[in-house]
Amino acid sequence: MKRPRRLVTVSHSYVVTLNRRLANEMARVGGGDWDITAVAPRFFHGDLSPLTLQREPGEPARVEDVRALFSRSLHTFVYGPELRARLSGGVDLVHSWEEPYVLAGLEVALLTPRRVPLVFCTAQNLSKRYPPPFAQVERFVVQRSAGWVAWGETVKENLLARPGYAQRPARYMPMGVDVELFRPDRAAGESLLRELGWEPSGPPVVGYLGRFVPEKGVPLLMEALERLTTPWRALFAGGGPMEGALREWGARHGDKVRVVTGVPHTGVPRVLNAMDVLCAPSQTTPKWKEQFGRMLAEGFACGLPVLGSDSGEVPHTVGDAGLVLPEARPAAWTDALAGLLESPERRRELATRGRERAVTRFAWPVVARAHLDFFSEVMERR
The missing domain is CATH 3.40.50.2000 (Glycogen Phosphorylase B;)
Structure with missing residues (x-):
């Protein structure tokens, strides 16, 4: 033997x-x-x-x-x-x-x-x-x-x-990515929405998961949301030096923004399932560009439509299962978000493709x- x-x-x-x-x-x-x-x-x-x-x-x-x-x-x-x-x-x-x-x-x-x-x-x-x-x-x-x-x-x-x-x-x-831990679970997401003081029946939730730093594209996403005329809510989960500025910005938008910090890795699937769209607007700098984008694979596994920038590895991670957008054009992000928020059918289509990509590739x-x-x-x- x-x-x-x-x-x-x-x-x-x-x-x-x-x-x-x-x-x-x-x-x-x-x-x-x-x-x-x-x-x-x-x-x-x-x-x-x-x-x-x-x-x-x-x-x-x-x-x-x-x-x-x-x-x-x-x-x-x-x-x-x-x-x-x-x-x-x-x-x-x-x-x-x-x-x-x-x-x-x-x-x-x-x-x-x-x-x-x-x-x-x-x-x-x-x-x-x-x-x-x-x-x-x-x-x-x-x-x-x-x-x-x-x-x-x-x-x-x-x-x-x-x-x-x-x-x-x-x-x-x-x-x-653990596709058993990270999986579609709308009930878990809706329970978190209620904990945050939101009704699940409200406008779609645009999500961000990661470090609150400029190179991760937080300022770009804030600007893109500012331009939106379609009803929206935004959930930022993570932590970092931009937390104060993010909370101040959120306060100016009343009940439309929530900032969540201190989420353990085991709690991330619940956060992702509270979102309707996940954004990864990473920005290339002289000393850094996105190496993989773990949140993208985890978002796919949870059945989320994903929008990623064309920075570093993001386009390869997203493939044809999500939308890849210019990293330096907030207007393009606004247009893409408006298209998804106004089309539940398009969101479902991308969600299906993303889950399949997670299971077969990640x-x-x-x-x-x-x-x-x-x-x-x-x-x-x-």
């Missing part, structure tokens, strides 16, 4: 249970063909607060912990000597969920045995010149790798122009299977 292929996947983000979903889904869909181990830090300084490794009973993937040193910096933290043992001993492939230009990515590449193929993943969709030693780190990791995964079509397009990347097998993979089992298929191809090339 052939033994399962042993895959070790390493990521500092695995300190949080939710972020191990890819590893756990690969273990599920891999069945008896793959044995999956997720290597995670025992402790990591997160963006908002320190994080201690979370474990859940019954996880399909094996979770092994290691130390993470200097974890206040994503660029310079390292795992330490324990990692070597986790990457040896019958391992068939190592998957590094660390950018190839950071020291942790270099560490994984150095400690992976030479006979074992290494595949890293990256979300870098901007053309950058890294200072020493990070430029040298990237070059080494790319040369050492047997393949790489791009978290976006624009990521892949960007990196194929960099030295070494085109000489390695590459595959675009989207981020996954569902976690689909994404996990795509990873395993790519890993198999990489191994067969060696």
Whole structure:
């Protein structure tokens, strides 16, 4: 009987249970063909607060912990000597969920045995010149790798122009979404509307989900709504430095605007189901452009019509299941919103297409299977 292929996947983000979903889904869909181990830090300084490794009973993937040193910096933290043992001993492939230009990515590449193929993943969709030693780190990791995964079509397009990347097998993979948690549930949405002091029978709700920052297009959406003559309500869910300005703007519109903050991830499906349209008006800046747009995939899964800008990865995420609009033209957003708010039939059509796209393209089992298929191809090339 052939033994399962042993895959070790390493990521500092695995300190949080939710972020191990890819590893756990690969273990599920891999069945008896793959044995999956997720290597995670025992402790990591997160963006908002320190994080201690979370474990859940019954996880399909094996979770092994290691130390993470200097974890206040994503660029310079390292795992330490324990990692070597986790990457040896019958391992068939190592998957590094660390950018190839950071020291942790270099560490994984150095400690992976030479006979074992290494595949890293990256979300870098901007053309950058890294200072020493990070430029040298990237070059080494790319040369050492047997393949790489791009978290976006624009990521892949960007990196194929960099030295070494085109000489390695590459595959675009989207981020996954839980299509059982994120699903159409109008009753849940209507209960939230009532909690917010709105009647479900009122005007359609234009929704926004994400950070309250200019680069996410909050000012553009506010301007587009200002121009609307069609009856509307607006629900902004998220948080960030523009919260005060957003609340002041909302107050000028009386009962038409609600701003909700502090929503846990498990509460996001209920928020999405309270909306009639979801907007993602992301804006490209010299230092940032949208890398995926998780809220788009989650909105599709909840059966929402989606409007996204033409910034970064958004057009690839939306595909033909939603509307892609110019990122710098508020009038175009006003016209598109008016067309959707005035046509329940058009909203239903887009909702159906969006849900189908979520199930066939972004569902976690689909994404996990795509990873395993790519890993198999990489191994067969060696």
